[in-house]
Amino acid sequence: MIDQDSIPSRKWTSNWLHSNGDDHSVPVGATDDVATTYNQAGDEYVSYADGDPSQPFAFDGLHAYADRCVWAALEEKLADLRAKGASSVRFLDAGCGPGTWLRRLVLRARALGFNNITARGFDIAQGQIERARLVARNLSALPGVNLTFDVGDLTDRLPESDASVDLTLCLYSALSHLPVASLKGVSTEIARVTSGYFITTVRPVGSTPTAFVDSVENVRRLKFDHVRDRCEIDLSDGRRLAFGFHLFTAAELRNHFAGSFDIEDLRGLDLFHCRFTPDSRWNPVCSLGGFLADELERLEKAFATRPEFMDRAAHLMLVGHSRPVVVTT
Numbered sequence: 001m002i003d004q005d006s007i008p009s010r011k012w013t014s015n016w017l018h019s020n021g022d023d024h025s026v027p028v029g030a031t032d033d034v035a036t037t038y039n040q041a042g043d044e045y046v047s048y049a050d051g052d053p054s055q056p057f058a059f060d061g062l063h064a065y066a067d068r069c070v071w072a073a074l075e076e077k078l079a080d081l082r083a084k085g086a087s088s089v090r091f092l093d094a095g096c097g098p099g100t101w102l103r104r105l106v107l108r109a110r111a112l113g114f115n116n117i118t119a120r121g122f123d124i125a126q127g128q129i130e131r132a133r134l135v136a137r138n139l140s141a142l143p144g145v146n147l148t149f150d151v152g153d154l155t156d157r158l159p160e161s162d163a164s165v166d167l168t169l170c171l172y173s174a175l176s177h178l179p180v181a182s183l184k185g186v187s188t189e190i191a192r193v194t195s196g197y198f199i200t201t202v203r204p205v206g207s208t209p210t211a212f213v214d215s216v217e218n219v220r221r222l223k224f225d226h227v228r229d230r231c232e233i234d235l236s237d238g239r240r241l242a243f244g245f246h247l248f249t250a251a252e253l254r255n256h257f258a259g260s261f262d263i264e265d266l267r268g269l270d271l272f273h274c275r276f277t278p279d280s281r282w283n284p285v286c287s288l289g290g291f292l293a294d295e296l297e298r299l300e301k302a303f304a305t306r307p308e309f310m311d312r313a314a315h316l317m318l319v320g321h322s323r324p325v326v327v328t329t
Contacts, residue, residue: 039126039128041127045131050067050100053100070101070317074105078105082112088118089166090164092158093169096132099132102119102136102149119147121148122149123151136149157189167196173245177246178244191322198320203248204249207314218237230242254318267310267317269316269317276292
């Protein structure tokens, strides 16, 4: 059980902040709440983050290479469960956003022959949950599929029973928005409900800047305070964002979850692809095909687990397996 009194809030005041004369301040009118930020992101966030909702396996969005790596890990674990004879499967997506990854898993599970699929996603942003429900409405109605989306907070106790989830995922910045002090409790709670695998991705300390809800070229001003784990962004459309955000080192991410899971894999995702992607505003139209694509793939695999490179990737991915329950007599 997580002690809720020990967990700092993820919502800050939206007025100017002053403390003993320091200059740590937030502009008046700034969106200073993680949920509000993603609620206000609108319908465009779905395509920005995951591409065309009607093409869930296209993997041609902003983080295409990292997405393919994450999907390969998820698909491998799902196929492994099926190969062991499982006919039913349960998924949990903690911080699911518009629900794209959970829809992918449900679709693939049906294709593999699972006849009883239970999947729940939750997110702190009501607006994203509403979009997830809308996009998944046809999938949710299929026989043998129990797909639901709820508003929820990662720092709360999960309603799932002990060791009831085969595959838990927590992807793309969900953990980074949490206060660091809460991560031990969060990892323990995720481990409590997970009987199979846990896969998460976070932003490392050496990653390239992001605007979270829009393309980085639409940023007028970006300031990250590494001491306070706080990001402030002014977008070109006038939106002002300010919220807590933590950048991880690979060693730190491992340490947060090694006490709760056996770590199968920890690697950097997209060390090279994003830095070689052409910019249509500047470069001639071209694709990363042929020899260059093959060479980038080779470089990614060669350096993804090198400690001196992992923290410079666009994302870190950790794959953990639940530990067997030791029965004492």
